[in-house]
Amino acid sequence: MEGDEREEYGEELQDVIEGLRRLARGVETPPALLAKVLTRGECLLPPQRRSMGWWRQVVRAWLRGVGAPPGWGLALASACLVLLFAGPTIVTLRGARARLQAQLEAVEKRERGALEHAQQLMHMVIQQADRLGHANFELGRYEEAEESYWQIAERNPQLQDDYLIKAATAAWYACDYQKARDMLEERIKDKPRSESSNDLLRHFVLGSVYHSLGDLDTAMNQYKIVAESGENEYVEAAWFNVGVVYALQYQKSKDEKEMEKSLAALEESIKEASRRSRAQSAERIRKIQEALKPFDQRPLNKCGDQYHVTQDLTPLIGVSAFTEWLNQKQVLSQMSL
Amino acid sequence: MAEVHPEFIDQQIQASAVAGDYRRTLDLLARTYLDTVFHYCCRMLNGDRALAEDVTQQVFEEACKSIAEFREESSAKTWLLAIAHNLALREMKTRGRRARLLDTHAAEVTARVHAAPAPESESEVLSRERLRRLPWALGQLEPAERSILMMRFGGERRGELPAAEIAQILGVSRATTYRQLQEALAQLKRIMTHGGG
Numbered sequence: 001m002e003g004d005e006r007e008e009y010g011e012e013l014q015d016v017i018e019g020l021r022r023l024a025r026g027v028e029t030p031p032a033l034l035a036k037v038l039t040r041g042e043c044l045l046p047p048q049r050r051s052m053g054w055w056r057q058v059v060r061a062w063l064r065g066v067g068a069p070p071g072w073g074l075a076l077a078s079a080c081l082v083l084l085f086a087g088p089t090i091v092t093l094r095g096a097r098a099r100l101q102a103q104l105e106a107v108e109k110r111e112r113g114a115l116e117h118a119q120q121l122m123h124m125v126i127q128q129a130d131r132l133g134h135a136n137f138e139l140g141r142y143e144e145a146e147e148s149y150w151q152i153a154e155r156n157p158q159l160q161d162d163y164l165i166k167a168a169t170a171a172w173y174a175c176d177y178q179k180a181r182d183m184l185e186e187r188i189k190d191k192p193r194s195e196s197s198n199d200l201l202r203h204f205v206l207g208s209v210y211h212s213l214g215d216l217d218t219a220m221n222q223y224k225i226v227a228e229s230g231e232n233e234y235v236e237a238a239w240f241n242v243g244v245v246y247a248l249q250y251q252k253s254k255d256e257k258e259m260e261k262s263l264a265a266l267e268e269s270i271k272e273a274s275r276r277s278r279a280q281s282a283e284r285i286r287k288i289q290e291a292l293k294p295f296d297q298r299p300l301n302k303c304g305d306q307y308h309v310t311q312d313l314t315p316l317i318g319v320s321a322f323t324e325w326l327n328q329k330q331v332l333s334q335m336s337l
Numbered sequence: 338m339a340e341v342h343p344e345f346i347d348q349q350i351q352a353s354a355v356a357g358d359y360r361r362t363l364d365l366l367a368r369t370y371l372d373t374v375f376h377y378c379c380r381m382l383n384g385d386r387a388l389a390e391d392v393t394q395q396v397f398e399e400a401c402k403s404i405a406e407f408r409e410e411s412s413a414k415t416w417l418l419a420i421a422h423n424l425a426l427r428e429m430k431t432r433g434r435r436a437r438l439l440d441t442h443a444a445e446v447t448a449r450v451h452a453a454p455a456p457e458s459e460s461e462v463l464s465r466e467r468l469r470r471l472p473w474a475l476g477q478l479e480p481a482e483r484s485i486l487m488m489r490f491g492g493e494r495r496g497e498l499p500a501a502e503i504a505q506i507l508g509v510s511r512a513t514t515y516r517q518l519q520e521a522l523a524q525l526k527r528i529m530t531h532g533g534g
Contacts, residue, residue, distance in 0.1 A: 017490050
């Protein structure tokens with residue numbers, strides 16, 4: 001370890017350094033990875049090289065074994081004769097080998113070029129398909145957009161995750177909630193839990209799909225995965241949606257506890273928003289107010305009520321605890337701005 | 338395989354590579370540095386373990402292909418992390434392209450369901466709450482900044498690289514490496530405290 005880190009980086013950065021080390025301690029290497037690395041690596045290793053020491057040892061052993069000088073001399077003379085006749089042949093063989101090696105390298109180079117070219121073409125095809133999908137999406141032709149994204153996802157395993165989310169999103173906009181659910185469920189089913197942004201987005205969209213389908217328990221589970229994953233870009237929205245689901249449950253059961261949970265989740269959402277900025281917090285409060293608008297006063301959509309269901313806090317209209325809480329939040333928000 | 342004292346691992350690795358015993362070289366490399374490489378990849382790739390696993394495998398595959406050229410100019414750890422650095426940056430570039438393609442719709446989705454903009458906060462003290470934000474804050478750094486921090490501080494001390502070896506990987510002077518490290522740390526702290534800028 002070099003010098004004293006406190007001197008090198010300053011006292012004020014020590015907590016960050018410690019944080020980085022603590023973070024590393026939290027990462028566990030998958031147990032099967034070592035075996036995979038060894039198995040795949042061994043196939044790629046160059047052939048084992050015989051060391052010169054081995055030859056020296058053989059020659060030394062042979063020399064030790066040769067007792068009588070005449071026998072030794074005879075052996076040396078035989079070796080010289082062999083070299084004299086075999087020398088030109090060895091040189092010719094070496095030349096042939098070098099030529100073959102050069103040909104092989106040329107073929108490999110051509111293959112590499114062809115492969116790169118194929119990759120470039122593939123990239124262009126993907127870009128075109130993506131542009132087409134995007135244009136269709138913008139025009140509200142969600143089925144066509146979904147088709148483009150689905151094609152990319154099916155043909156490119158590396159891009160599959162991203163484009164399945166896009167395709168599912170398009171299916172959701174097209175009000176085909178079942179299809180969107182199937183796409184996302186299929187992907188999540190066998191995948192280990194990860195907190196990458198794509199995975200969280202997938203859980204979030206899946207929650208919204210279940211929400212639209214009326215399966216509130218599953219929607220809640222999906223939202224909670226996102227909401228409880230710590231800092232991420234969807235956490236604020238996830239808490240809001242948890243609040244919406246509790247509000248719907250309150251409407252069904254009239255259980256005060258459900259209403260209280262809804263308020264607590266909305267509170268979390270505002271807290272997450274205010275952690276980012278005061279303006280974001282105010283925006284969140286505005287969105288809560290908007291979610292109180294009756295459906296018939298919202299823009300028309302061919303999906304009907306299901307379209308608005310993820311933004312529905314109407315079950316809380318007229319609930320005094322909620323009204324009081326919201327008024328208080330509005331006053332605090334205006335004061336802070 | 339006989340146990341090798343940790344202090345002599347690098348000598349053993351170099352000796353087996355020079356002797357052409359590549360299978361043993363790979364075995365020693367993987368058993369000694371797999372964790373280090375995986376941790377590095379994991380943090381570079383925003384905690385995406387599946388992707389980190391793929392990139393870690395690629396690192397060792399690359400190492401196997403060029404194992405015959407491995408000599409004593411650098412330590413085995415530096416050599417492996419140099420490969421990991423290049424592969425992780427390449428992977429992030431590819432993902433960046435993909436993410437840009439995805440951005441539009443992700444934004445639409447989150448707009449519809451009320452997503453949040455870039456964070457901003459006023460706290461001054463690095464609290465437990467802010468440490469909780471560290472993985473996210475790391476993700477906001479430029480890939481090169483994240484890489485240098487992970488090489489220097491991203492492991493148990495055995496898995497970390499001294500600035501001189503990082504300088505070797507990046508092809509810059511030691512003084513430049515120190516400066517970059519300090520800047521990256523300060524930037525990370527800024528993001529954790531104020532949410533960016």
